[in-house]
Amino acid sequence: MNISEFSALTGLSAHTLRYYEKLGLLSAIARNRSGHRLYRQKDADWVTFISRLKATGMPLQQILEYAQLRKAGDTTFPQRQRLLSEHRDRLQARISEELEHLQALENKIRYYDDHRPLTSS
Numbered sequence: 001m002n003i004s005e006f007s008a009l010t011g012l013s014a015h016t017l018r019y020y021e022k023l024g025l026l027s028a029i030a031r032n033r034s035g036h037r038l039y040r041q042k043d044a045d046w047v048t049f050i051s052r053l054k055a056t057g058m059p060l061q062q063i064l065e066y067a068q069l070r071k072a073g074d075t076t077f078p079q080r081q082r083l084l085s086e087h088r089d090r091l092q093a094r095i096s097e098e099l100e101h102l103q104a105l106e107n108k109i110r111y112y113d114d115h116r117p118l119t120s121s
Contacts (some may be wrong), residue, residue, distance in 0.1 A: 053066070
């Protein structure tokens with residue numbers, strides 16, 4: 001698929017896709033005889049994973065490190081697993097903290113529900 005189709009599929013702009021390629025996040029993108037990019041499903045799967053890492057707060061530098069390890073091949077499995085495990089641990093801690101904040105809000109809302117002033121008719 002061409003860049004506009006791929007952009008529509010992934011939800012990323014053509015500019016972002018070109019930027020990812022320039023950074024090295026997207027590599028070995030096939031090109032047709034005219035030099036236009038030809039994306040494949042495996043490229044879409046990879047972009048989806050990149051987007052998930054970004055959405056969960058992984059810094060771009062770590063995503064780049066993961067991408068470089070991925071390019072280096074199967075011998076980097078332990079390093080990639082370590083990176084993802086560390087990110088998971090940070091994400092779990094952040095989720096726990098957010099749940100504590102949510103509980104505090106719920107408690108305050110319940111307080112206001114229980115202490116609503118009586119209105120006179």
